[in-house]
Each structure stands twice: as C-alpha cells, then as structure tokens.
Amino acid sequence: MTDLHIRVGPEVAEAQRAGRPVVALESTIVAHGLPRPENLRVAREIEEAVRAAGAVPATIGMIDGELLVGLDDAQLTRLATADGVAKLSVRDLPVAAAAAVDGATTVAATSAVAVAAGIRVFATGGLGGVHREAYDESNDLITLARTPITVVCAGVKSILDVGATLERLETLGVPVLGYGTRRFPGFYITDAGFDLDWSVETPEQVAAVMAAQRAQGVHIGGLVVANPLPLAEQLDPELHDRTLAEGLTRLRSEGITGKAVTPFLLAHFHAATEGASLAVNIRIILRNADLAARIAVAAAT
Structure with missing residues (x-):
C-alpha cells in the first residue's frame, strides 16, 4: 500500500487486510533513545512483546526519504546502527522526504503516520x-489533540513539568486514563504526584x-493510557529526586536549553544512576508494548 509517500510493509499490510490487530512503534527510541548495541536488541524485544x-x-x-510503516529487520538495523539518522517530528517529515x-x-x-496508515494503537x-x-x-501534545490514536505510555518523563503537561x-x-491507578505515573517513578479523573x-x-470516542465523533483526537510501573520495578525515588536535582542544576550552569534539554537529562540519568535508569526505561517500553497489543486485540474483536 502506498499513500502520500507512506509505504506499509508486507507483514503489516497482510494483517490489515485480515483484520488483525496492529500496534505502532516509534523509531526514535531505537536511533536516539537507547545506547548501542542495546538499542537494536531492545527494538527486537519490543516487537516480540507485541x-x-x-x-x-x-x-x-x-x-532514503520514504516513510515506512513496519520496518523489516534490515531497515531496523540500519536505523539502529547508522550515524546521522535524523530525529523527525511532524513538521520535519516533508523536508526529510x-x-x-x-x-x-x-x-x-x-502518531500522525500511524493514523494515516490506518493504525489506532501506539506503544x-x-x-x-x-x-x-x-x-x-x-x-x-498538540499532535495528540488532533490525531485519533490511543497512546500507551508510562506518563511523561519526570524531567518535565508534569503538572503543566497535564493541564495542557x-x-x-x-x-x-490511568491503567489500574488514579495517579499519574512519572516514567521512571510509579507516582508523579498528580491525581487522574x-x-x-x-x-x-x-x-x-x-469505540465510544469514535461513535460520538465530538472530538477527534487522541487518548492517553498511563501505565505505571509496579512499585518494585520503579527507579528508587530518592535516587531519582537527587539525580533530577543535580541534572537541573547542570542545565542552568551549562546554559543548555531547547531540544538539547531532554537528551542531556536522560544521559545524565543514565550516568548518575550507573545504568539503573536504562534498565527501568527498557522495562517501561516492554510493558507498554504488551499492554498496547492487548488493547489492540480487544479493539479488533
């Protein structure tokens, strides 16, 4: 299937023709979010969890400028191992193409590409x-407001302003929706300190x-499913708070702003926690992939 320079891979296309559930996965975590060589191994594990x-x-x-929905293993390996892979948000897509x-x-x-390809669940x-x-x-945030996709996540990264993000x-x-909770998770930590309705x-x-959201047709936007880590699997809260405070202090002292903030803080967490935050990050995405797949199965029945 080809539409507006989006190509759907054969496994995904066959699943869609057969009415089987499909889960979208991002590639930024593969190219930019995890260190090599763990990134490729984890990317494969995420797909296997689905x-x-x-x-x-x-x-x-x-x-090569073509958007692909359902990367094969060679393409996944290319994005995981090549230097200079661009990080693409919505505005970058036509320029990069x-x-x-x-x-x-x-x-x-x-999210935007998944919906254009007919996929409605994303981990x-x-x-x-x-x-x-x-x-x-x-x-x-603004993309979720206008894109009808269900996103399974562990809340927002705790390095952000969680309260302001929920307000937006x-x-x-x-x-x-809190999955099994009325408290909003903070990525590395189970509870970011905010109630959910x-x-x-x-x-x-x-x-x-x-289904109700589609049937009503009142507001065609996204749905967030906040899936917290179990308490036993979260990053130690005291270590988290200390590491975050140190990272924010370094941000100010080194004058780091804009797009550089998130990768800087995530790298700081990885170094300061001696890899503990990376292990938590991997548990998060594997759990979310599993839940997203179960939601996609339920939505397809």
Whole structure:
C-alpha cells in the first residue's frame, strides 16, 4: 500500500487486510533513545512483546526519504546502527522526504503516520510535554489533540513539568486514563504526584472508550493510557529526586536549553544512576508494548 509517500510493509499490510490487530512503534527510541548495541536488541524485544500478546508490530521510520510503516529487520538495523539518522517530528517529515534522508520518528510523527496508515494503537515509553523553568512544549501534545490514536505510555518523563503537561492535555481535550491507578505515573517513578479523573482495569475497558470516542465523533483526537510501573520495578525515588536535582542544576550552569534539554537529562540519568535508569526505561517500553497489543486485540474483536 502506498499513500502520500507512506509505504506499509508486507507483514503489516497482510494483517490489515485480515483484520488483525496492529500496534505502532516509534523509531526514535531505537536511533536516539537507547545506547548501542542495546538499542537494536531492545527494538527486537519490543516487537516480540507485541507479537507475544497477539498483535502485529509496525515500527515506523524513514529510509532514503520514504516513510515506512513496519520496518523489516534490515531497515531496523540500519536505523539502529547508522550515524546521522535524523530525529523527525511532524513538521520535519516533508523536508526529510525531499532530502531523501534516513530518519527516526518521534511520538508525534509516529502518531500522525500511524493514523494515516490506518493504525489506532501506539506503544511508547513516555510522552513529551511542557519543560520546567523555560516554556518549551513538545509537539506530542498538540499532535495528540488532533490525531485519533490511543497512546500507551508510562506518563511523561519526570524531567518535565508534569503538572503543566497535564493541564495542557486537559486544555487540548485529550483524555488521560490511568491503567489500574488514579495517579499519574512519572516514567521512571510509579507516582508523579498528580491525581487522574479516570482509570480503567482491563484492555477491554480501554477498547470501549476508544469505540465510544469514535461513535460520538465530538472530538477527534487522541487518548492517553498511563501505565505505571509496579512499585518494585520503579527507579528508587530518592535516587531519582537527587539525580533530577543535580541534572537541573547542570542545565542552568551549562546554559543548555531547547531540544538539547531532554537528551542531556536522560544521559545524565543514565550516568548518575550507573545504568539503573536504562534498565527501568527498557522495562517501561516492554510493558507498554504488551499492554498496547492487548488493547489492540480487544479493539479488533
């Protein structure tokens, strides 16, 4: 299937023809979010987690300017191992296509491309949001406001202003469901300190919300399913808070701003926690891939 320079891979295309559930996956975590060589290994494990739960994975990325929905293993390896892979948000897609580059799609870009390809469930680690101190808002939020996709995540990264991010999601009309909780998770930590209005306990309940959203047709936007880590699997909260405070101090002292903030802080967490935050990050995305697949299965029945 080819539409507006989007090519759907054969496994995904066959699943769609057969009415089988499909889960979109981002490629930024592969190219930019995890260190080599763990990134490729984890990318394959994420896809396997989706398959094990009964759905077909569709990792999205760009190769030579062409958007691909359902990267094969050679394409996945290329994005995981090549230097100079562009990080693509929604606004970058046409420019990158014209330049015929290799690119990894962010949450926003993955959401937009997935919906264009007919996929309605997406698993990621954590959403982008509103940054602390200086106003800088991820495109993830506005894209979710106008893109009918269900995103399974572990909340937003705790390096962000979690309260302001939740306020923006409310303003933009994006529902947030806590999965088995009424507290919003903070990525590395189970509880970011904010209440949620709604919670669900099963994939079938999420699928019911998705169906009601489509049937009403009142607001065609996204749905966030916030899936917290179990307490025993979170990063030690004291270590988290100390590491975050140190990272924010370094940001100010080194004058780091804008797009450089998130990768800087994530790298700081990895170094300061001696890899503990990376292990948590991997647990997060594998759990979210499993839940997203179960939601996609429930929505397809």
